[in-house]
Amino acid sequence: MRHIWRGAFWIALYLLLIIAPLFVLLIGQAPPGRGFWREFSVGLGFAGLSMMGLQFFLTGRFRHITSPYGIDVVYHFHRQIAIIAFFFILLHPVILISSSPSTLVLLNPLTAPWWITIGTGGLLAFIIVIVTSLYRIEMGIIFEHWRIIHGYMSVVAVAFSMTHIAGVSYYVQEPVKRWLWISMVIGWILALLYVRIVKPISMLRRPYLIENVIKERGDSWTLALKPHGHKGMNFKPGQFAWLTIGKSPFAIREHPFSFSSSAMNPGQIEMTIKELGDFTSKIGEVARGTRAFMDGPYGTFTIDHYRSSGYVFIAGGVGITPIISILRTMADRNDLRPVVLFYQSKTLEGTTFREELENLKKRLNLQVIHILSQPADDWEGETGRINEKVIAKYLPSTRMDCEYLVCGPQPMQMALKEALEKLGISLERVQSESFNFV
Numbered sequence: 001m002r003h004i005w006r007g008a009f010w011i012a013l014y015l016l017l018i019i020a021p022l023f024v025l026l027i028g029q030a031p032p033g034r035g036f037w038r039e040f041s042v043g044l045g046f047a048g049l050s051m052m053g054l055q056f057f058l059t060g061r062f063r064h065i066t067s068p069y070g071i072d073v074v075y076h077f078h079r080q081i082a083i084i085a086f087f088f089i090l091l092h093p094v095i096l097i098s099s100s101p102s103t104l105v106l107l108n109p110l111t112a113p114w115w116i117t118i119g120t121g122g123l124l125a126f127i128i129v130i131v132t133s134l135y136r137i138e139m140g141i142i143f144e145h146w147r148i149i150h151g152y153m154s155v156v157a158v159a160f161s162m163t164h165i166a167g168v169s170y171y172v173q174e175p176v177k178r179w180l181w182i183s184m185v186i187g188w189i190l191a192l193l194y195v196r197i198v199k200p201i202s203m204l205r206r207p208y209l210i211e212n213v214i215k216e217r218g219d220s221w222t223l224a225l226k227p228h229g230h231k232g233m234n235f236k237p238g239q240f241a242w243l244t245i246g247k248s249p250f251a252i253r254e255h256p257f258s259f260s261s262s263a264m265n266p267g268q269i270e271m272t273i274k275e276l277g278d279f280t281s282k283i284g285e286v287a288r289g290t291r292a293f294m295d296g297p298y299g300t301f302t303i304d305h306y307r308s309s310g311y312v313f314i315a316g317g318v319g320i321t322p323i324i325s326i327l328r329t330m331a332d333r334n335d336l337r338p339v340v341l342f343y344q345s346k347t348l349e350g351t352t353f354r355e356e357l358e359n360l361k362k363r364l365n366l367q368v369i370h371i372l373s374q375p376a377d378d379w380e381g382e383t384g385r386i387n388e389k390v391i392a393k394y395l396p397s398t399r400m401d402c403e404y405l406v407c408g409p410q411p412m413q414m415a416l417k418e419a420l421e422k423l424g425i426s427l428e429r430v431q432s433e434s435f436n437f438v
């Protein structure tokens with residue numbers, strides 16, 4: 001209930017901050033009207049820019065803001081709202097030019113006043129931010145380069161646009177209006193400073209040492225991290241953190257990974273990482289004793305948010321990592337509520353945590369159903385992909401009272417949500433974790 005109220009509060013505050021610049025226009029002496037379309041386009045520009053500025057808060061990983069919704073939902077919102085804000089901003093010059101075609105000449109930087117040219121520059125920076133975010137993969141931009149472009153271009157875009165407003169000065173002549181914009185900008189700068197300076201400093205004070213690097217089945221490695229000079233990180237089973245290895249926490253290079261160890265042991269943290277790209281495929285080479293930093297914990301994919309009389313877990317490949325953390329935690333808590341785990345892998349040989357799951361069966365009320373897409377000839381279990389038929393075969397009679405946690409590739413999640421719905425399970429009982437925010 002507290003989460004719902006907190007969630008509603010942040011949404012109300014967000015809406016208020018977006019429309020604040022429009023209401024402030026009405027305060028005090030309004031400048032003489034300049035026609036409906038011109039005023040309308042300015043209104044859209046103001047609202048779009050204040051939505052863009054608030055993006056610094058949305059992506060700042062402020063736990064109070066993200067916890068009611070889950071950080072993946074916040075990132076999703078950030079993506080969608082950025083597109084809407086961009087169209088508001090784009091409509092500002094489009095409407096101005098359409099309603100008064102003579103203003104087209106203002107796009108010429110050689111003849112236009114500086115405050116108009118800087119506004120055009122801000123718009124171009126916004127176009128770069130949006131296009132590289134929507135088409136990063138198609139444009140062949142690697143994630144790390146995209147992140148740098150995204151960060152710097154966003155700041156340039158907002159700064160240029162603010163300078164444009166100050167330069168035009170028509171709607172912000174009165175001190176109260178000026179101060180509203182200045183305080184909004186100060187808020188955005190503080191959010192940025194928190195993310196880039198305050199947070200890394202606090203991470204620097206809480207370093208970890210890589211104690212062990214363990215080879216796992218399925219091209220994966222487990223990193224064992226020991227807190228150095230502090231007590232470690234309290235997390236809920238199923239949550240994740242952003243990990244930086246070797247460099248300082250000020251480095252822009254950090255990757256999100258779920259905790260795979262038990263939440264009951266915050267002083268001995270493990271993350272299990274599958275070889276995939278340039279960073280993860282070198283994990284096996286990390287030397288023991290290397291320093292690491294963590295920003296977390298984050299995420300709402302956990303059994304600790306809602307109580308349930310039993311659980312059904314569905315994991316695909318490396319999606320097992322948050323699930324193994326949950327199972328290890330349940331074992332440490334002597335939690336004997338019934339659990340059914342559907343686990344999709346290619347082969348039994350490559351099934352990460354295969355032996356550990358067998359051992360956990362002795363400590364838990366746990367049934368594990370392996371589904372292999374490339375089974376050996378002598379495999380007698382389930383084959384192919386997890387689907388409605390396989391799930392229906394093993395679901396417990398208490399299926400309606402169970403909580404469902406699904407972690408795996410996005411297409412698998414979509415298919416399984418559909419399958420569960422067909423089996424009469426309310427999607428309110430289904431939580432899912434996608435290993436991809438972008």
Ligand SMILES: Cc1cc2nc3c(=O)[nH]c(=O)nc-3n(C[C@H](O)[C@H](O)[C@H](O)COP(=O)(O)OP(=O)(O)OC[C@H]3O[C@@H](n4cnc5c(N)ncnc54)[C@H](O)[C@@H]3O)c2cc1C
Nearest residue numbers: 143254255256257258272273274277278279280321435436
């Ligand atoms: C909430 C969450 C939990 C995760 N838990 C695990 C886990 O327990 N084990 C595991 O093996 N993997 C996990 N991942 C996936 C892991 O973060 C990516 O596989 C890893 O960052 C890829 O890095 P790379 O440079 O090796 O691969 P690349 O080839 O550079 O990237 C592959 C894809 O991974 C994504 N990615 C790359 N870098 C980042 C980054 N810094 N931040 C966000 N996404 C990125 C991008 O979509 C990219 O296209 C998790 C991801 C998320 C979002």
